[in-house]
Amino acid sequence: MSRVINKSPLLNQATREKVEAVIADLGYVPNPQARALALRRNFLIGLIHDNPNAQMVLGVQEGILDTIRKTEFALVVRPVDRHSPTMFDDIRHFIEQQRLYGVMLLPPISENDELARMCRDLGCTVVRMGSARLDDDAHLVASNDRQAVSEAVAWLAELGHRRIGFVAGPEGFRSARERELGFADGMTRAGLATEPELAARGDYRFESGLAAGAQLLSVDRPPTAIFCSNDEMAAGVLHAARARQIDVPDDLSIVGFDDTATAAHIWPPLTTVRWPIAAMAQAAASKLIDPANAASQPSFFLSDLVRRASTVPPRE
Known part of the structure; x- marks a missing residue:
C-alpha cells in the first residue's frame, strides 16, 4: 500500500x-x-x-x-x-x-x-x-521566447512599420537575452536594420517602461512601433506616449510580452506575446x-x- x-x-x-x-x-x-x-x-x-x-x-x-x-x-x-x-x-x-x-x-x-x-x-x-x-x-x-519575439516583430513589419523601437529587459536575465535575440532575428527577417537610438533597457517594472518610453519618443525621428520585453514596461511606454499626446495606436503601436492581466485591462488593450x-x-x-x-x-x-x-x- x-x-x-x-x-x-x-x-x-x-x-x-x-x-x-x-x-x-x-x-x-x-x-x-x-x-x-x-x-x-x-x-x-x-x-x-x-x-x-x-x-x-x-x-x-x-x-x-x-x-x-x-x-x-x-x-x-x-x-x-x-x-x-x-x-x-x-x-x-x-x-x-x-x-x-x-x-x-x-x-x-x-x-x-x-x-x-x-x-x-x-x-x-x-x-x-x-x-x-x-x-x-x-x-x-x-x-520559445526568441522565436515568439521574432515572429511578433516580423508581424509589425508586415503591418508596414519600419522604425521599430525595442525595450529590453534587465541585464543578467536569460529571458531578457532571448527576447533581445528574438527582436534582432525579427528585424533581420524583415530586412530592417536595428538602430541604437531606438533601443532602451528596463528592469521589467512599469517605471522603467515609462522612462524607456520617454527616451525612445524623444529622438528626432521616433519609432512608429515599440516592442517591449514584458507587459509592465509596455504599460509604462503607453503612459509615456499619452504624456506626449501621442495617440496609441494611430501614431504609435505597442507590443508587450507575457499576456498578464495588465495587457487586457489597460486602454487600448495590449497586443502581446502570450507566455x-x-x-x-x-x-x-x-x-x-x-x-x-x-x-x-x-x-x-x-x-x-x-x-x-x-x-x-x-x-x-
Whole structure:
C-alpha cells in the first residue's frame, strides 16, 4: 500500500489499480504527518524567486496551486535577493528548515546551475523555469521566447512599420537575452536594420517602461512601433506616449510580452506575446509531486501573439 501512496515506479499498473481499489473501498486516508516523518520531508513545494515581475510570480503561484489543490501538498513562497552574498546560505536554511519535498526555481536564479545542484544535494527535487533549455526534461519547463519575439516583430513589419523601437529587459536575465535575440532575428527577417537610438533597457517594472518610453519618443525621428520585453514596461511606454499626446495606436503601436492581466485591462488593450505561465507552472508542479513520472510531463511550451487594439498599420 505504501508504494501505491508514494507513487513508487516499482509497481506495475495492474497491481497499482488493485491496491487503489482496496484503498477506495476501505476509505483509507493516509496521515500526512506520519508520512512526512517517515520520509523526513514535509509535503511542501517551495517557490523560490528573485523576479521583479509580480504578475508573473502570481501566475506561477496560481498554476502550482491548481495542480496541488486536491493533494496533500502545500505551497510556500520564498523571495530572495540574487545579489546578496548570503543567497545560497539563505536558500539552504529555508530548504532545511521547511524540509521541502521539492522546489521550483524561477528566472533568473533558475539559470544558476550551482544553485540547482545545491538543492539536489540537499535531497530536494528541483524544477527550473526558463526561456531556454536549462536542464533535462524531468527538471525543466521552458518556452520559445526568441522565436515568439521574432515572429511578433516580423508581424509589425508586415503591418508596414519600419522604425521599430525595442525595450529590453534587465541585464543578467536569460529571458531578457532571448527576447533581445528574438527582436534582432525579427528585424533581420524583415530586412530592417536595428538602430541604437531606438533601443532602451528596463528592469521589467512599469517605471522603467515609462522612462524607456520617454527616451525612445524623444529622438528626432521616433519609432512608429515599440516592442517591449514584458507587459509592465509596455504599460509604462503607453503612459509615456499619452504624456506626449501621442495617440496609441494611430501614431504609435505597442507590443508587450507575457499576456498578464495588465495587457487586457489597460486602454487600448495590449497586443502581446502570450507566455503560457499557468501551463508551465502546472507541469512543473506535476513533476515535483510525482518525480517518478516527471519526464512524461511536457517540458517545452510555445508562446503565441495575441493581437489586440494597441497595434495598427502606421500612418502614411
